[in-house]
Amino acid sequence: MLLCIHVPGFAVxxxxxxxxxxxxxxxxxxxxxxxxxxxxxxxxxDMRGIDGAPGDWVRRAHGVLAEFxxxxxxxxxANKFVARAAANVRDGCICEPGGERALVAxxxxxxxxxxxxxxxxxxxxxxxxxxxLAGLPHGPFVRRFGRAASLWHAHACGVDPxxxxxxxxxLQIDASLYGEGTAERAEQxxxxxxxxxxxxxxxxxxxxxxxxxxxxxxxxxxxxxxxxQVGLVRATSDPHAMLDVLRAKIEGASFGAPISGLxxxxxxxxxxxxPAALFAxxxxxxxxxxxxxxxLEAVLGASGSRARVVPARRVxxxxxxxxxxxxxxxxxxxxxxxxxxSAVPQLRLLAVREIDVVLRGNAPSFVGSPPRVVIDCAxxxxxxEGWFDTPVARDxxxxxxEDGALYRIYRQGERWYVRGVYD
Amino acid sequence: xxxxxxxATARSEAFxxxxxxxxxxxxxxxxxxxxxxxxxxxxxxxxxGGLPRGGIAILEGDPSSGRMAIAARFLAQATARGLAAAxxxxxxxxxxxxxxxxxxxxxxxxxxxxxxxxxxxxxxxLRSRVFGVVLLPQAPLRTALWSRxxxxxxxxxxxxxxxxxxAESDLASFASARLHCTIERVSWTGAPGPxxxxxxxxxxxRVLKRRRAIPGTVVRVRALAKRGDAL
Numbered sequence: 001m002l003l004c005i006h007v008p009g010f011a012v013x014x015x016x017x018x019x020x021x022x023x024x025x026x027x028x029x030x031x032x033x034x035x036x037x038x039x040x041x042x043x044x045x046d047m048r049g050i051d052g053a054p055g056d057w058v059r060r061a062h063g064v065l066a067e068f069x070x071x072x073x074x075x076x077x078a079n080k081f082v083a084r085a086a087a088n089v090r091d092g093c094i095c096e097p098g099g100e101r102a103l104v105a106x107x108x109x110x111x112x113x114x115x116x117x118x119x120x121x122x123x124x125x126x127x128x129x130x131x132x133l134a135g136l137p138h139g140p141f142v143r144r145f146g147r148a149a150s151l152w153h154a155h156a157c158g159v160d161p162x163x164x165x166x167x168x169x170x171l172q173i174d175a176s177l178y179g180e181g182t183a184e185r186a187e188q189x190x191x192x193x194x195x196x197x198x199x200x201x202x203x204x205x206x207x208x209x210x211x212x213x214x215x216x217x218x219x220x221x222x223x224x225x226x227x228x229q230v231g232l233v234r235a236t237s238d239p240h241a242m243l244d245v246l247r248a249k250i251e252g253a254s255f256g257a258p259i260s261g262l263x264x265x266x267x268x269x270x271x272x273x274x275p276a277a278l279f280a281x282x283x284x285x286x287x288x289x290x291x292x293x294x295x296l297e298a299v300l301g302a303s304g305s306r307a308r309v310v311p312a313r314r315v316x317x318x319x320x321x322x323x324x325x326x327x328x329x330x331x332x333x334x335x336x337x338x339x340x341x342s343a344v345p346q347l348r349l350l351a352v353r354e355i356d357v358v359l360r361g362n363a364p365s366f367v368g369s370p371p372r373v374v375i376d377c378a379x380x381x382x383x384x385e386g387w388f389d390t391p392v393a394r395d396x397x398x399x400x401x402e403d404g405a406l407y408r409i410y411r412q413g414e415r416w417y418v419r420g421v422y423d
Numbered sequence: 424x425x426x427x428x429x430x431a432t433a434r435s436e437a438f439x440x441x442x443x444x445x446x447x448x449x450x451x452x453x454x455x456x457x458x459x460x461x462x463x464x465x466x467x468x469x470x471x472g473g474l475p476r477g478g479i480a481i482l483e484g485d486p487s488s489g490r491m492a493i494a495a496r497f498l499a500q501a502t503a504r505g506l507a508a509a510x511x512x513x514x515x516x517x518x519x520x521x522x523x524x525x526x527x528x529x530x531x532x533x534x535x536x537x538x539x540x541x542x543x544x545x546x547x548x549l550r551s552r553v554f555g556v557v558l559l560p561q562a563p564l565r566t567a568l569w570s571r572x573x574x575x576x577x578x579x580x581x582x583x584x585x586x587x588x589x590a591e592s593d594l595a596s597f598a599s600a601r602l603h604c605t606i607e608r609v610s611w612t613g614a615p616g617p618x619x620x621x622x623x624x625x626x627x628x629r630v631l632k633r634r635r636a637i638p639g640t641v642v643r644v645r646a647l648a649k650r651g652d653a654l
Contacts, residue, residue, distance in 0.1 A: 125568070201582055291551060302533075305532050306527055307532055345489075345648045346520070351513070368512065378620055404605070422487055423487055423488060
């Protein structure tokens, strides 16, 4: 027997619906180990083998969920559709085995969740209740309404082949140390952290999982609580790699009082295991990259990034920086050669500053102060963009000066600026 | 079984010959792996194969001297086979690095401007032992710091590539290789005007220091541009 619990208007009545719904499902574990979480607001419990009569189950369900203070409708039947229909008929409705078709017969077609055009077509055929639908011959009805009509007809007959899908248990892996004295030196904290990491990694290995995000909570003696989120570039269950990253993160933190409690939790789990490659020994270790990134962030306050070229008109807008993630596959081609067959002039961006320029015709002839003679010049290249918010209109030039230096300069309005130098 | 029927002396000789052969092969392998070539035959010849991994190499020259064009080439070589890192003092221009063949997704960029930050970044990057080349702007660091960075580069078998104007005496003494660059000839795509572009330049790279290389050897490297800035 299946027990259906329906909370009418759940999404409207509750804020942070997912959290509340998870809490309700957790509470329902007291009723049955097999709880189906298909839609927020409606759940099915497989009650086979559970002690008590159906009436007791209804009372228990109300008792378990009473703390949430939400209106409930409970129905019991042999399958999901009829159990849901029973809950729709009235709270506590119990459909005895064999009475499914009779129970759903007077109910409207809306229960099938049909789209309005189909519903209208059925109404035109004079079909308004599930009983009338069940009375239609199965073959011609399916031929006329398509493959999905087979299931509608089965539902109307009180049959639902869909089994209960028990929800997956959310795995929590954590470890903590409290009430065992205080840690005043960094070494003491690292020692405690090492214990926690070993415990967590043992649990991860047992579960075949790997940690992608860790959360460390440090409680100080003066009541301060510091929560650090530590991301791992690649999910791992290796204690050394995990400890290195955690150490690197904690190195940059300072605390006002001795630490009296430590809690380490895996905030994001991924499936564990690494495919072993035959020739992978020369590849960079992703965990070493993760440790380096964490240390850079701790020491410099900025993690590393990687550049990406984007199409743009202005020189300084032609690239952006993204978070550095080493390639998922480190299968480097040992024979790969760079694409460029020759060296390429490299522009070096300089801090934009105003410069003096003397023109001859429309081209620069002297640049800077003291003025340096322009030997050669290319340009102007007009850049005119951003007219809709911050207009930029400028003429860019490449100039070769008498001392051999190559500069990128530009004129904006009546003023001249230096943008970069070729190196 | 074949060894069992040999006399003890013959067995020892056969073992020694095998050992010598293996040593020779592994030495050749180490020699190849220990040097990062630029990919330019003439420059590599002048540098006895390229720049040595496990040490500091300095590219010296004026701000506009072609140092970065050569540095970009080494970064391209490094990112073709693994990861590289660049400490950016705000002057890095990634689109030109990409044109030079640098795989930007394998280049870690660390923003650091102050000397101590640059040193710390280099320290962490070298300690990680995953970056084949670490590009660094020259910074006024204490002798002890350069010494430590050199040791770290050696342990990590990484090339610490320093781009600067002129190496100070202590840095110059720690460096395994020094190159001085100048732009010798600049070429344009046409007559001055809006349809003219920088076509490229020729870099004169003079070897100042490199084991087994002839100091003072000048190599010319061409840097060719195809920028598409002109309208």
